[in-house]
Structure formats: C-alpha cells, structure tokens
Amino acid sequence: MSFELLEKFRDPALCRKILDKMESELDRELRFMEVCGTHTVAIFQSGLRSLLPEKIVHLSGPGCPVCVTHESEVNAFLDLAGHENVILATFGDLMRVPGDKGRNLKKAVADGARVKVVYSPFDTLKLAKENPGDLVVFIGVGFETTAPTIAATMKMAREQGIDNLRILCFHKTVPTALDALLSDEAINIDGFILPGHVSAIIGVEPYEFIAENYAKSAVVTGFEPLDILQSLNQMIEWRNKGEAHVANNYTRIVGEHGNPKALEIMYEVFEPCDALWRGLGLIPGSGLEIRPEWESFDAKKQFGIEIKESPALPGCKCGDILKGVKQPDQCPLFGKACTPANPVGPCMVSTEGSCAAYYKYKLD
Amino acid sequence: MSDKVLLDYGSGGRASQRLISDLFLKYLGNDELDRLNDAAVLNLSGRIAMSTDSFTVDPIFFPGGDIGSLAVHGTVNDVAMMGAVPRYITCGYIIEEGLPMADLERIVQSMGEAARHAGVKVVTGDTKVVPKGACDKIFINTTGIGEIIADPTPSGDAARVGDAVLVSGTMGDHGLTVLGTREGLDFEAKVQSDSAALNHLLVKLVRELPEVHVLRDPTRGGLATTLNEITKSSNVCCELTETSIPVRPEVKGGCSILGLDPLYLANEGKFICILPGEYADKALEIMRADPLGQDACRIGTMTDANPGKVVLVTQLGGKRLLGMLEGEQLPRIC
Numbered sequence: 001m002s003f004e005l006l007e008k009f010r011d012p013a014l015c016r017k018i019l020d021k022m023e024s025e026l027d028r029e030l031r032f033m034e035v036c037g038t039h040t041v042a043i044f045q046s047g048l049r050s051l052l053p054e055k056i057v058h059l060s061g062p063g064c065p066v067c068v069t070h071e072s073e074v075n076a077f078l079d080l081a082g083h084e085n086v087i088l089a090t091f092g093d094l095m096r097v098p099g100d101k102g103r104n105l106k107k108a109v110a111d112g113a114r115v116k117v118v119y120s121p122f123d124t125l126k127l128a129k130e131n132p133g134d135l136v137v138f139i140g141v142g143f144e145t146t147a148p149t150i151a152a153t154m155k156m157a158r159e160q161g162i163d164n165l166r167i168l169c170f171h172k173t174v175p176t177a178l179d180a181l182l183s184d185e186a187i188n189i190d191g192f193i194l195p196g197h198v199s200a201i202i203g204v205e206p207y208e209f210i211a212e213n214y215a216k217s218a219v220v221t222g223f224e225p226l227d228i229l230q231s232l233n234q235m236i237e238w239r240n241k242g243e244a245h246v247a248n249n250y251t252r253i254v255g256e257h258g259n260p261k262a263l264e265i266m267y268e269v270f271e272p273c274d275a276l277w278r279g280l281g282l283i284p285g286s287g288l289e290i291r292p293e294w295e296s297f298d299a300k301k302q303f304g305i306e307i308k309e310s311p312a313l314p315g316c317k318c319g320d321i322l323k324g325v326k327q328p329d330q331c332p333l334f335g336k337a338c339t340p341a342n343p344v345g346p347c348m349v350s351t352e353g354s355c356a357a358y359y360k361y362k363l364d
Numbered sequence: 365m366s367d368k369v370l371l372d373y374g375s376g377g378r379a380s381q382r383l384i385s386d387l388f389l390k391y392l393g394n395d396e397l398d399r400l401n402d403a404a405v406l407n408l409s410g411r412i413a414m415s416t417d418s419f420t421v422d423p424i425f426f427p428g429g430d431i432g433s434l435a436v437h438g439t440v441n442d443v444a445m446m447g448a449v450p451r452y453i454t455c456g457y458i459i460e461e462g463l464p465m466a467d468l469e470r471i472v473q474s475m476g477e478a479a480r481h482a483g484v485k486v487v488t489g490d491t492k493v494v495p496k497g498a499c500d501k502i503f504i505n506t507t508g509i510g511e512i513i514a515d516p517t518p519s520g521d522a523a524r525v526g527d528a529v530l531v532s533g534t535m536g537d538h539g540l541t542v543l544g545t546r547e548g549l550d551f552e553a554k555v556q557s558d559s560a561a562l563n564h565l566l567v568k569l570v571r572e573l574p575e576v577h578v579l580r581d582p583t584r585g586g587l588a589t590t591l592n593e594i595t596k597s598s599n600v601c602c603e604l605t606e607t608s609i610p611v612r613p614e615v616k617g618g619c620s621i622l623g624l625d626p627l628y629l630a631n632e633g634k635f636i637c638i639l640p641g642e643y644a645d646k647a648l649e650i651m652r653a654d655p656l657g658q659d660a661c662r663i664g665t666m667t668d669a670n671p672g673k674v675v676l677v678t679q680l681g682g683k684r685l686l687g688m689l690e691g692e693q694l695p696r697i698c
Contacts, residue, residue: 010679010680012679012680012681015680016680016681044684045678045684046678046679046680046682047606047676047677047678047679047680047681047682047683047684048680048682049682049684050682050683050684051680051681051682092694093694095694096691096694106691117694119547119549119622225680340690341690351694359687360685360687361684361685361687362684362685363670363673363675363683363684363685
C-alpha cells in the first residue's frame, strides 16, 4: 500500500472527530484488549494512548510472540546454542530474551555459539546449503502469521533435497488462547482489537465464538490510528445497543476466510497440540507441532527436548497483565527490578511486550 | 604489488615500504606525510579539539560511500561539532590478510578524496596486516585535530530552556543503507548513505552566529539517542514535533518492513544544532544555503516540562516518550 493512502489512516482531524464521538458516547468505563503486540506499540507510538478518553481502559493481551514463548522453550533453544555442529537461525527479537542463569543468545554468540539472525525463514535454505556439515536449526516462534512461511520453507527444503535443516517448533495459535482467556472468570474485558497479521491468515470465522459463546465484541483491526479508533468506536456503539459482534475492519488486507493456501500449507506440515504459554500456563490445543510425516525436520525429536511447566517468577505479575487483570505499572517489579535492560518477566522481554511499551513510551 | 594483501605488507620491510610509497603516499601524500618521520610536526594555535574513532563497518563498500571516506567524515565531523576547524588527521589501518589489493586501493583513494574535500591533511599513519580471520577485512582508526573558533564552545550540557532544536537534513539514511546492503535486502526505492564532511557548513554557522549551544552528529543510536544524551546532560526537556522530523519516504518504507525506527538509525552526514530560539531562522538560512543542509528544519524546542527526557508530539497531537535505544535495533518477528 502506498504511503499516500496510508497517510489517510493517520488523518489527525478525522481521528479527533472519532475521539470526540467516543468521549460523548461513553457513559461508563469500558475495557478493551488489543491481542497483538504490534497494536500495543502502534497505540503508544502514534500517541493514541495519551488521547483516548479516560473511560477507555487499554489492556495488552497475549499476542506478542516473544512474550508468550515459555521459559522452558527459551531454555531449550539456549541449550542448543553452542551445541557442536549446530547453527541456530532466528528472528532478531529473540536475541535478548533471557533464559535461566541470565543466559541469552547475545551472550551465547559472545561465547562462540553460531547464531544467524534471518529476515525470513527462507534464508535458512541458503544457510543450510552453505553449511552442509552442520545442522541449521530455525527457532520457530510466533503465531499463525509465521507458521505458514516456515511450513513452506520445509516443503522447499524437501523438494531441494536439503537434509540438514531442523525446526524447533514452538508455534501457538491465537483463537484458542482467547477462548482460554475468556473462560477465566477473573478477567473483565468488554471487547478485543483482533490482530491484523494473524487474521490475514486465519480470517474472521475462527473468532465468531467470542460473540456467540461469551457475548463480547471483537474487531479485526489494522495498525493505523484510524483503524484502531474505528474499531473501538464500533465496539462502543454495539455495547450501547446491548449487542455483541465479531467484525472485520481491516478488509484491505484480511479476507473473510483468510488465506486458504497458507492455511493448507500450515496444516499439511503442522497439527494442533497442547502448548505452554508464558504467564498463562498450559492451554489445550493452542500449539502447533510437526506432523509425523515431517518429523525428519523436528529439532525437538532429534535433540529429545521436553517442554515443562515451571514455577512462576516471584513478584512478577505478567500472567495477570497478559490476561488484562493488571496494568504494567501495577506490578511491583515494573521499572525497578524489571526493565528492558534487565527484564524479569515476559512482558518486558520483547520490544512489543506491554511492559516494555509502557516503559518506553509512557510519559507519566 | 600482489593482487591480495599479504602478511608481508605488514612486516616493516621492503613490502611494507612498497605499500606505503605505491599506495598510501600516492593517495594521501602531502608535505608532512611525505617526510615519513616517526611523528608529525603540526602548526596549531589556541584552543584545540581532538577526537578519535575506529571504523569497522560491514560492508566496507555501500551505496553513497565506503569505509575510507567514512573514516575521514566521521572524525572530521566529530572535531567540527566542537565549533572547530579540523586541520589534521591520522589514520591507522588494520588489514586482514587476503584483502584484494584493488579494494584497499579503492578505500585509500576514497579516503584521499574525502580528506582533500574536507580540507584536512593526513599527517601520520600506521598499517598492520593480521592473519586471515583475525579481523573482518579492514578496520580503520582515525584521529582528528582542529582549532576551536566558536566561543563559547558548543557542548552537550549547554542546551537551555527556550532553545530551538534543528537538524541539517533527513534522518536514518546511512543506517538503513548499511543494514540493507549487509543483509542483501532490496528495498523498493534505493536508499543511499549520507556520509559527508560537515565542517565547511559548521564553520560558516559558528562564524555567523554568536551563540550555538550544542552541535552533535547523530551517528550510532540516531537522533533519539543523541537527544536523550543532551537532555540528560543539560537537564532540560526536548519537545519534538513528529511531523517536522525529516525522513525520506524510502527510509520510512524500509524501516516499516524491517520493524525499525528511523529515529534510532545512524546518520553520517547530518548534525543537530541547538541554539537560542531567536537565532533559529538565521541558522536555517545558513544551513539551507549549503548543499549538505538543504533539508534543514526546526524539529523542536527545549522546555522545562520533563527534565532529562525527550517527548515526541505525534502527528495526532498525542505525546509520548522518545527514549534511549537499548542495545542495537533488531528486526521483529511480525
């Protein structure tokens, strides 16, 4: 999309108009959660956070792929760093994620581990070809957005006879996590800003349960200020009428049925499994694992990796923050023991985490 | 000479002599360097500014420049940011065995041209060749020295409430170019490094304006990090207007694909100028009259609202912190 067109979604006068409308229509506090970390950052970066009516409580959910990567998964890839004949390939934002004993990939590189930051999973094909004597292990972290590309990479590797590529598959799926969240009675959310990138793959239908089963509204939303404001406004209007709906407000990117081809590739290679989420614990059916017919790519099987539940970090409120029960600055560790330079909990780990965004952008 | 740099060239013997006479003196030679004494004898007076920097950029050639010209520009600019006229520089080369001689020649030639253009003499230098793998192709250290003409001397702790914050041009060009070239990323519209010597423009500025509080080149860490350093040192608040900060559309586009923020990317041919508000228009006039300052603009004001912090007033009119970069910027998952 051209910048000229994108600029229209940032029009300050139009944004002000919607903000004023929202202000006049709000008769009580409403709590909205944006599921995706990119939305969290967009809301802060654009300055929307400081402009939203006070009656709107803005919550950040479990949609930051780095945040929800379980500590046991982090320790698993850190254990592989420095393993003889292993080159770890990863997206850049996992480089600083802390594991146990203060470990992270940046320190592993300094200790001699071979770690390559890639911009696309397809880069691992070249890496594997160039290093035939080594195993290239790609850290497969993320949601439905990244899983199809990794599946396509595995298919290409098989077609090209590349046998030294492995995938450490920690993928998770968004709708199952939202279902788990909504079934928790402790949470209090009036509506969801649904992720744009994930929805481009899965479409809108997998979220219908939010309105049908829980009578809450949810809108698939783009990342520009007007996208976000329109979705919030829509949900306020529905709320005032006593209605709940699931809608697609990002039609320029997201089709009603998502991207069927991407979904087909994804489910050809992966199948649903139970998964551990950092801060949220075990959510049945919320992960993706490599199907038996593709197990020659499976790094977990090759290295006998087990992902286990571990005790919560003392004092850390990330679980409550990811569920929208607490705000980042209500955590006793926030900005003190836990900072972006020395993150304790998952929400401070990623640049897209809610605590990191609060710390980085919030003025007061 | 061999078509590749051999360890022999760093031996101090005949091969070293040949490298110095056939390459370094050919492109960098001047009356002082040609003497090949153990040290340079310089003619300087008054208050002196001195700066050193080491250049390890990867790749060594990139659109808009190379490590040779960058090593001159970086150091010349650091000296000039003190309101000084850079006069002399030194250069130390650490070369990896096996570097193609043609690459080395291209770098030294480019360095010579950059020095001539900046009006500085390379007066002493050093060459070491290290075994393959002991360094990455070539590292260059340069030290610059110049005479301070500004009074008072611009300094990072001298910003005051009411000062205007100006930049000489667009942000992020160099950082995105180097990252894009290193990773082989093909951006829709080509971006180019802004690497340039700013000393002639800066000399004009400090000669014509009586009071320039701060001059800084926003290199590594970019505009945001540099302004954070200044606000902390000066204990003032920098309030920036997002829409006033110049960023090329192609840089915005590349950054949005990679999940990077252009305000944290390195610049090598731009400077920040902070001075009393009443001189802002005159400073902009001087900057815009120079080819290196054509896109100069005022991006903000120093206030007493949040001392030590940089606050960004966004396009929508909202306010948020623009903090200091934590480590290097890393592309995100989605």
